[in-house]
Amino acid sequence: METPPSTVRRIRRARRQRRAVSAVTAVLTATALLLTATACTSSGGSSNGGKSADAGSAAPAPSVSNDLQMDYENTVRAVLPSVVQINAENSLGSGIVYDTKGDIVTNAHVVGSSTNFQVTLSDQSKPLTATLVYSYPPNDLAVIKLSSPPSGLKPAVFADSSKVDVGQIVMAMGNPLGLSSSVTEGIVSAVGRTVSEGKSQENPQGATIPNMVQTSAAINPGNSGGALVNLSNQIVGVNTLAAVDSNEGNSQAPGIGFAIPASTVTNLADQMIQSGKVTNSGRAALGISTRTVITGTSSNGTPNTGAGIVSVTAGGPAAKAGLQAGDVITQLGGTPIDSVATLSTVLASYKPGQQVQVTYLRDGATKTATVTLGTL
Secondary structure: OOOOHHHHHHHHHHHHHHHHHHHHHHHHHHHHHHHHHHHHHHHHOOOOOOOOHHHOOOOOOOOOOHHHHHHHHHHHHHHHHHEEEEEOOOOEEEEEEOOOOOEEEEOHHHHOOOOEEEEEOOOOOOOEEEEEEEEEHHHOEEEEEEOOOOOOOOOOOEOOHHHOOOOOEEEEEEOHHHOOOEEEEEEEEEEEEEEEOOOOOOOOOOOEEEEEEEEOOOOOOOOOOOEEEEOOOOEEEEEEEEEEEHHHOOEEEEEEEEEEEHHHHHHHHHHHHHHOOOOOOOOEEOOEEEEEEEEEEOOOOOEEEEEEEEEEOOOOHHHHOOOOOOOEEEEEOOEEOOOHHHHHHHHOOOOOOOEEEEEEEEOOEEEEEEEEOEEO
16 A cells, blocks of 8 residues: 655654754763763862863872871971981991980991091081090990080980880981981881891900891991981981891891880980990890800701800809800700800890809710809
8 A cells, every 4th residue: 555645754754853863862972971081080180270181281290198298307307417427437327416415326336446536417517526435335336425515416305115116107317328417218117126246346246136126217338326217206216237138148138227226225325424334234144255166966967056155254143153164055044055146146035133044065064054144
């Protein structure tokens, strides 16, 4: 049956209307998607001033927390004036102004065998003269004193070591490699570390230092004696040494440095300033000098070693317990001793006055003695 012409015209108009509606809908949908994409871009980042992202303008750099940045800057301004550079006869290091009288605390290995020094304050270029008050190598601490302290010296504020926690932000201030008034940053990585230093002319047996603060802040030669500082402008510790990696030829291990805790520093520095020496280190001692010796060979062919007694202090703890030169200590309080370093590390965990059982070899025979520990 043939469709009337009028009907055909109505059908064609309806089709044109549907196509027009579809086209409008498509345009509106595309526009809505574009608006949505633009809104997401704007809300997810900083404004670009209404320009298209394809217009060639660079996006602004992410903002840094102003509060944290100000904390860093304020701490540097507050503490750096208390950090000095020390030139000794054979070394360059750092120090911390301890009081307005010109006393400066630093490391014993910075002063070495010198008794006279050149000290440069952070705000001056002309060095000042200083002399040794006292050096205490067992804890690698020393105090020197400016001969003519200038007015306006700014003593540092020392923190309570019991409140130093792992994760705290800290900065190391000093003069690494002679770069004066340098600052590095990191965190407190650990507390309570017992660390052994190498032997030196001033301390032939080396130093074993207990309760040290470990930090990821970079500590390089010249930083020794400088300040490890928290963001409350307090000295957490005295920068002392960086760890070395024996597998890499004893090269410095990045991100592992150690500082003598503030409470130890103030305790020993006060004694040095008041008495000219350390009168009570709070550390235990046997009253002997030792060296690592071979005592025999194990079943697998490796040598057995111990801490051989070279000399005994007359009237000291070991002497009172009957120990003699030539004896070899193999255990202390049940802990095996295979070297002088191990003996020092174990002793660092004891306090003066404690009693400890010492196992030793004498003429090949194993003996024991109970020793009341003295003070280092």
